[in-house]
Structures are given as structure tokens and as C-alpha cells.
Amino acid sequence: MKYRGRFISLLVVVTSSLGLLLYNYVFHGFLDMIYVIATVCFLAIGWGMGKQYDEVKYLSEKDLLTESYNRRFLATIFPKLKQLSDKKSRKLIILLIDVDNFKSINDQYNHSMGDFVLQRISIVLKNLFRVTDYIVRWGGDEFLILVPNPDESWINQPQDRLRLEYKSLSKMISMDVTVSIGYAIYPDEGTELKDLIEIADRKMYRDKYDKNYAQHL
Incomplete structure (x- = not known):
């Protein structure tokens, strides 16, 4: 605070x-x-x-459980970041992160463990991203990250670092924690928040499908 x-x-x-x-x-x-x-x-x-x-x-x-930003804050900060990106001719990446099989974690253990996993994920995100990035709890087990002025590595491969961090988290809590990730780039793929989130959401589900398909090969 x-x-x-x-x-x-x-x-x-x-x-x-x-x-x-x-x-x-x-x-x-x-x-x-x-x-x-x-x-x-x-x-x-x-x-x-x-x-x-x-x-x-x-x-x-703020979201009280994870101490990430909430949807209300996202609606306030996005227009400002959008204006800044336009002014400086910079890109803005929106990452959508969904915890795989989160319901199974709650069912197998309990909701307290589910809350703990969400809190640990929030901590991982805060440690991984820059202080100029914004981490938002979008839904129950979904997080949005706004990355203003990303470097080239974020544009080409925004997912690799996150997956490595979650492997470490899995070892820490002795539980398999994986995430599916989608992203959208402003202004290349859209200019409105709703459209960018929909694009990121489609990519996230594609990522989830590809992993499930690979497991069943």
C-alpha cells in the first residue's frame, strides 16, 4: 500500500x-x-x-488474494499506456496467463491450496517482470500482464522465461503447475483492449490445445 x-x-x-x-x-x-x-x-x-x-x-x-491489480485498475491504466505508446511509437504487449487444470488442484487438495498457488504465481510474476509492467488478476485463475515498450526478446518469445519459472515453482511446492499463455501486440494486432484480449485468449487456448495434444501422442 x-x-x-x-x-x-x-x-x-x-x-x-x-x-x-x-x-x-x-x-x-x-x-x-x-x-x-x-x-x-x-x-x-x-x-x-x-x-x-x-x-x-x-x-x-488491488486484488486482495494475490495483491495484483484488478480489472478496475486495468480499465484505468490501459488508455494511458496506449496513449504513451502512440506518443513514443512503441509497442505494448498484453500477456494472458491461464493456470492449467486449476480445478483439479482445488479438487485434489483444497481451495486453500488453490489460493496458495495463485499467490505464488503472483509472486513469480512480480519477480519476473519489470517494475514498469502491470500484473492484473483477470479472472479466477487468469492473469493479464501489460508490458509497455518491450524489448525484442519479448516480441519474439514472450513465453519461454515464464515456463522456466513455473517449473521452479512446481518443484518448490511439490505440485505440477503449468500455464498456458497467449499474447497480443498493440498496435500490430489491435488497438482496443477488448480486441487484444480476445486475440491473446485465442492464442492461449491454442497453446493449451497443443500441449494436450502432445501429451496424448
């Missing part, structure tokens, strides 16, 4: 209080202790109000 609300609240209180204390000192030649005590009280109030703002903002943007 960020401290923006608390920072702004304290800044307003401190600035206002210092201005009032300075005014008293310059024009009346003394510092009234009432103002000093009031400043302390207002600082406490400002901190509390700022904390409430930060909590509300966090809940409006």
Missing part, C-alpha cells in the same frame, strides 16, 4: 501550521502554545484521513 494520501495530508497540515506559526511570530512576536498543540492534533487527524484514503485507493485497485 502506498503512502500518497498520508503524505499529502501531512504536507497540507504542516504547510498550513507553519504558515500560521510564522505569521504569529513575525507580526505578534511570540509563538502561542495553543497553535503548537493544535498542530500536533491536526497532524494526527491528517495522518488518519490520509490512511483512510490510501486504504480505499488500495482496495479499489
Whole structure:
């Protein structure tokens, strides 16, 4: 959780209080202790109000289970990233990641284990991607990652690094965790978020089908 609300609240209180204390000192030649005590009280109030703002903002943007961004945030950030990509003539990749056989994990173990797997996947994604990328929990076991200004390796092979990470995760939790991945490139394959997600979704299901087909050969 960020401290923006608390920072702004304290800044307003401190600035206002210092201005009032300075005014008293310059024009009346003394510092009234009432103002000093009031400043302390207002600082406490400002901190509390700022904390409430930060909590509300966090809940409006974040998925509580995985601490990834949620759909509401995606709808807010995509137009900004799209505008930035257009301005700088850069690409934007949308990755769609789906956990294979997630229902089987819940059925074989329990929903707590399913939640744990989702949390670990979120941690893997956060460690793997850059701080300028955005990880969004799209659905129950689906994640979207927005990758602004990707380098050439992401454009050509966006999946390899992820699969290696999930192999490591499988060993860590003694459970086979695999994912299917699809992606779409803005503006090459589409310009609207809905269209790009549909393209990524088709590629993801194609990836899932290819793996299932290979297993049955």
C-alpha cells in the first residue's frame, strides 16, 4: 500500500501550521502554545484521513488474494499506456496467463491450496517482470500482464522465461503447475483492449490445445 494520501495530508497540515506559526511570530512576536498543540492534533487527524484514503485507493485497485491489480485498475491504466505508446511509437504487449487444470488442484487438495498457488504465481510474476509492467488478476485463475515498450526478446518469445519459472515453482511446492499463455501486440494486432484480449485468449487456448495434444501422442 502506498503512502500518497498520508503524505499529502501531512504536507497540507504542516504547510498550513507553519504558515500560521510564522505569521504569529513575525507580526505578534511570540509563538502561542495553543497553535503548537493544535498542530500536533491536526497532524494526527491528517495522518488518519490520509490512511483512510490510501486504504480505499488500495482496495479499489488491488486484488486482495494475490495483491495484483484488478480489472478496475486495468480499465484505468490501459488508455494511458496506449496513449504513451502512440506518443513514443512503441509497442505494448498484453500477456494472458491461464493456470492449467486449476480445478483439479482445488479438487485434489483444497481451495486453500488453490489460493496458495495463485499467490505464488503472483509472486513469480512480480519477480519476473519489470517494475514498469502491470500484473492484473483477470479472472479466477487468469492473469493479464501489460508490458509497455518491450524489448525484442519479448516480441519474439514472450513465453519461454515464464515456463522456466513455473517449473521452479512446481518443484518448490511439490505440485505440477503449468500455464498456458497467449499474447497480443498493440498496435500490430489491435488497438482496443477488448480486441487484444480476445486475440491473446485465442492464442492461449491454442497453446493449451497443443500441449494436450502432445501429451496424448
